[in-house]
Amino acid sequence: MQRKQHKNSLTRDYAEIILDCVADGVFTVDNKLIITYFNKAAERISGISKSKAIGQFCFDVLKSNICETECPIRFSFSTGKEIIDKHKNILRVDGKKIPITISASILKDKNGKMIGGVETFRDLSKIEALEKAIHKQYTFEDIISKNHKVRQIFNILPNIAESDSSVLIQGESGTGKELFARALHNLSHRKNGPFIAVNCGALPDNLLESELFGYVKGAFTDAKKNKPGRFELANGGSIFLDEIDSMPISTQVKLLRVLQEKEFEPLGATHSIKSNVRIISATKFDLNRLVQEKKFRDDLFYRLDVVKIEIPTLKERKDDIPLLVQHFIEKFNHHMHKSIIKVSDEVMKILLNLNFEGNVRQLENIIEHAFVMCQSEEITIEHLPTELIESNKEEKKESKFPVPLKESERSIIIKTLDKNHWNTLQTSIDLKIHRSTLWRKMKKYDLFN
Amino acid sequence: MKTILIPVFENRISSRLDCTENFQIIKTEEKNITKSEIIKIVAKNPIEKLNAIKSLNPSTIICNGLTDFYKEELIKNNIEIIAWIHGNIDEIIYSFLNGKLKSKIEL
Numbered sequence: 342m343q344r345k346q347h348k349n350s351l352t353r354d355y356a357e358i359i360l361d362c363v364a365d366g367v368f369t370v371d372n373k374l375i376i377t378y379f380n381k382a383a384e385r386i387s388g389i390s391k392s393k394a395i396g397q398f399c400f401d402v403l404k405s406n407i408c409e410t411e412c413p414i415r416f417s418f419s420t421g422k423e424i425i426d427k428h429k430n431i432l433r434v435d436g437k438k439i440p441i442t443i444s445a446s447i448l449k450d451k452n453g454k455m456i457g458g459v460e461t462f463r464d465l466s467k468i469e470a471l472e473k474a475i476h477k478q479y480t481f482e483d484i485i486s487k488n489h490k491v492r493q494i495f496n497i498l499p500n501i502a503e504s505d506s507s508v509l510i511q512g513e514s515g516t517g518k519e520l521f522a523r524a525l526h527n528l529s530h531r532k533n534g535p536f537i538a539v540n541c542g543a544l545p546d547n548l549l550e551s552e553l554f555g556y557v558k559g560a561f562t563d564a565k566k567n568k569p570g571r572f573e574l575a576n577g578g579s580i581f582l583d584e585i586d587s588m589p590i591s592t593q594v595k596l597l598r599v600l601q602e603k604e605f606e607p608l609g610a611t612h613s614i615k616s617n618v619r620i621i622s623a624t625k626f627d628l629n630r631l632v633q634e635k636k637f638r639d640d641l642f643y644r645l646d647v648v649k650i651e652i653p654t655l656k657e658r659k660d661d662i663p664l665l666v667q668h669f670i671e672k673f674n675h676h677m678h679k680s681i682i683k684v685s686d687e688v689m690k691i692l693l694n695l696n697f698e699g700n701v702r703q704l705e706n707i708i709e710h711a712f713v714m715c716q717s718e719e720i721t722i723e724h725l726p727t728e729l730i731e732s733n734k735e736e737k738k739e740s741k742f743p744v745p746l747k748e749s750e751r752s753i754i755i756k757t758l759d760k761n762h763w764n765t766l767q768t769s770i771d772l773k774i775h776r777s778t779l780w781r782k783m784k785k786y787d788l789f790n
Numbered sequence: 791m792k793t794i795l796i797p798v799f800e801n802r803i804s805s806r807l808d809c810t811e812n813f814q815i816i817k818t819e820e821k822n823i824t825k826s827e828i829i830k831i832v833a834k835n836p837i838e839k840l841n842a843i844k845s846l847n848p849s850t851i852i853c854n855g856l857t858d859f860y861k862e863e864l865i866k867n868n869i870e871i872i873a874w875i876h877g878n879i880d881e882i883i884y885s886f887l888n889g890k891l892k893s894k895i896e897l
Contacts, residue, residue, distance in 0.1 A: 401876040404805040404855040432806055434874065436858040481837065487862045499837045528835055777868055 366441075366464075369448060370399050370414060371457040386441070386464045388433040399460070404432040405443070413445035414458040421447060431462075440465040470675045481524040484517065485668045488658035489789045494521070494650055501648050502528035507600065509585075509645050510623040512652030515702030518623040519581060521650060526579040531619055534578030537571045542584030550592045551608050560609025572605055575618045585622040585645065586631055593638045596620075600644040620645065655697040655704060660789065662692055663762035665701060669708040670720075677712055684711070684720040691725065691733050693759055751786040754779070758788070792818045794886065795848040798828065798879055805876070806855040808836055814879060815846065821887045836860070844869075852886060 357380075360367050366383035368376055379394040379402075387394070389402055400408035406429055407413075413424035423446040430438045443462040450456050473479060481498055484491065501508060502525050510518045519538060526536045544552055551560075555570030571580060582588070588596065599605045600620065604613040622645050631637040655662070666689070670681055684692070688711075697703050711724040722730060754772070761767040765783075769776040783789060796814045797804035804810035811832055817825040833839035840863050843851070850870040864871050874894035875882060885891040 397876075398802075400799075400805045401802075401854065406806065406809045408805050409799045409810060432855040432857065436856060436861060438857060482859060487858075489866065492863065492866065495837055496841065499835055499841075528837075776865070780866070 364463075366462045367459065368394070368399065369457055369459045372418070372455065374399050374414060374458075376402060377457065383462070386439060386462065387431060388435065403462075405429045405441075406431075406438075413443055414460060417445050417447045417458055418455070428465075440469045467675050470672065474676075477519075477523060478527065479520050479523045480527045484520055484524060485665050486658065486661050487664060488653065488661045490653040491658060491661070494652070497650075498525060498528055501525060501650070503530070504648075505619055506647040507619070507645050508621045508648045508650060509628065510621065510650045510652065511625070511627070512623070513625050513654050513698075513700055515700030516652040516654060517701055518652060519583060521652060522579070522581040522621045522623065525621060526581075526619075529579070529619070531578050535575050536579050536581065537575040538581040538583065539571050540583045542587035546589040546592070549588065550595065553592065554595060554605050554607050556608035557610045560607075564609065567607075570605075570607060572599065572616055572618055573607075573614060577617055579619040579621055582620065582622040584624065586624045586626045586628060586637060590638065593641045597638065597641045597644060600641070655700040659693060660758075660763040662704065663689065663764070665704055666692065666708060669705050673709060673712040679712060679715075680718060681712065681715060681720060682718045684708075685722065687722050688720055688725065689762055690759060691722070691729060693763075695729075750782070751788075754782055754786065754788065758783075791824065792849045793847060794818060794850045794852060794883075795843065795846060796852045796879065796882070797854075801879055803852065803854050803876055803879060803882055806857075807851070807853040807860055807873075808839070808855075808857050813843075815848075816883065818887065823883070823887075840864075850886075852882060852891065 357378075360378075361381040363380065364382055366386045367378070367380040368383050369378040371377055376394050376397055376399050379389075379391045381391075383389075383394070384391055387403060394402045399414065400412070407427075411427075413427055416422070416424055423444065425444045426442040427444070428440070428442055430440045433439055441462045441464055443460055445458060445460045447455050448457045448459050473483065481495055484495075486492065508522075508525060510521055512518050512521075522538075523536060526532060539553065541549060551568070551570065553570050553572055555568050555573055556564050558564055558566050582596075595605060599616050599618075602613075603616050605616055606613050628637055628642050628646065632639045632642045655665075666684055670683065673679065674681060692704070692707070699706070707726060707729065708720075710726050711720040714724040715721075722733070754768070757768045757771050758765075761771065765776055765779055769779040772779065774782075794816045796816070797807050797810040798812050798814045799805065799810055804812070811830050813829050813831055815827055815829055816823050831839055831842045833842055836857075836859060840860060843864075844867055848869055850872065851864060852872045852875055854874060854876050856871065856873040861871065861873070872886070872891050872893050875891065882891065
């Protein structure tokens with residue numbers, strides 16, 4: 342009897358050792374959905390320790406998006422069937438959503454009586470990041486920002502997405518115009534249709550027209566067969582015309598017809614093709630000025646500029662820099678199989694003081710460069726591009742002038758924000774003021790810009 | 791008078807603010823509940839839902855899981871958030887009215 346109990350105990354210990362070694366999260370629940378076992382991978386993926394998880398309801402611990410509607414365990418309990426590899430996401434305690442697949446089935450004792458359920462789940466973060474990079478299926482949630490100007494755009498995006506009006510996105514190079522265009526498409530009723538991106542500036546003038554509208558066999562010497570244009574390929578979806586300012590006047594006329602008549606003719610065709618496409622265009626220039634300079638057709642401009650989204654430069658959203666740095670660290674860790682945790686305080690200070698003429702893309706390139714150079718867990722100054730290191734040395738040589746008294750409060754707030762990487766909570770604690778007071782002062786001193 | 795909003799699932803606080811449709815909205819004066827009702831917020835996307843929440847003008851939201859997106863937006867709208875709380879709704883409301891409810895994780 343004692344030997345049998347000892348054997349059972351060893352079996353249980355071995356089972357736990359084995360389950361703690363598997364890469365997938367595994368947990369068990371009793372008939373009331375209370376967690377009775379939680380392995381090491383489950384701790385790692387969820388960010389919740391075994392001691393805190395056991396004894397809690399599984400939905401309070403995992404916080405999946407389907408707990409309340411399609412709980413796999415409840416399904417298994419009621420049908421006796423297994424659930425295999427259901428896609429969902431869970432919410433970690435740091436507020437990040439983790440994409441996972443989950444499998445669930447019921448647990449029975451040796452007499453066949455149901456004693457609970459078991460769920461296994463797999464972290465899909467790396468796979469999803471790669472899929473997003475390949476298929477560019479970005480939503481507004483992929484736009485990393487807590488800046489008020491970007492948040493204001495978020496607030497109006499659903500209304501813009503609901504309509505079929507043309508949208509003009511204006512923003513400097515590297516601000517993420519295409520990301521916003523894709524987010525808009527994915528919020529709209531056209532999200533299951535195609536999203537076709539065309540960079541008007543990247544195609545020679547004579548090619549752009551045939552690329553956009555296609556051609557029929559025999560339209561010109563090399564036209565051996567019919568070729569659909571991007572407008573035809575985008576049917577039922579959205580077309581994104583980047584660098585619209587580069588479009589030649591002759592093509593502008595044809596685009597105007599698409600906007601007015603909702604139809605176009607491929608090169609050499611004798612018939613028109615109906616167009617059911619939403620046009621999202623983008624430019625880094627002030628199109629209105631180009632119209633005044635007669636470089637862009639005014640009638641087309643008014644058709645494209647029905648709704649305008651102006652994307653702030655990175656200089657105008659410096660409070661997003663720490664957030665973006667962390668995002669790029671996570672991204673490049675996935676891509677380069679590294680385990681870099683952070684940038685040093687000195688590096689962050691340099692980044693916060695940069696002008697970022699290349700905007701978010703420039704920041705991304707700096708972090709990518711540092712990733713190549715860095716072999717440790719922290720990116721330090723020597724991992725930065727040489728020109729940044731040199732300009733930092735120059736700045737240090739410059740003498741410091743006293744700050745005028747009237748600016749002292751503003752200056753103290755900026756310094757404390759810089760010290761805390763623009764984390765407003767920590768800054769408010771350091772300054773011994775309430776977070777909402779800090780917000781008001783930041784607004785007063787125009788620090789959101 | 792204060793307006794408190796709590797996402798609910800059955801008789802418990804919902805595990806995620808962004809994934810629930812049912813909300814208990816309570817109006818309080820000092821420590822007393824003057825009105826309590828369950829409302830439904832159905833939205834096509836998180837922004838729409840957030841705007842619907844903001845339109846209710848809650849002074850406090852008591853919730854469990856909270857995404858970064860919701861947290862930042864609610865804080866900017868001066869809405870007090872008591873988050874990462876789980877348990878029975880009535881017990882949570884009782885704790886709140888008695889000033890004993892605090893976020894489990896510092897926001």
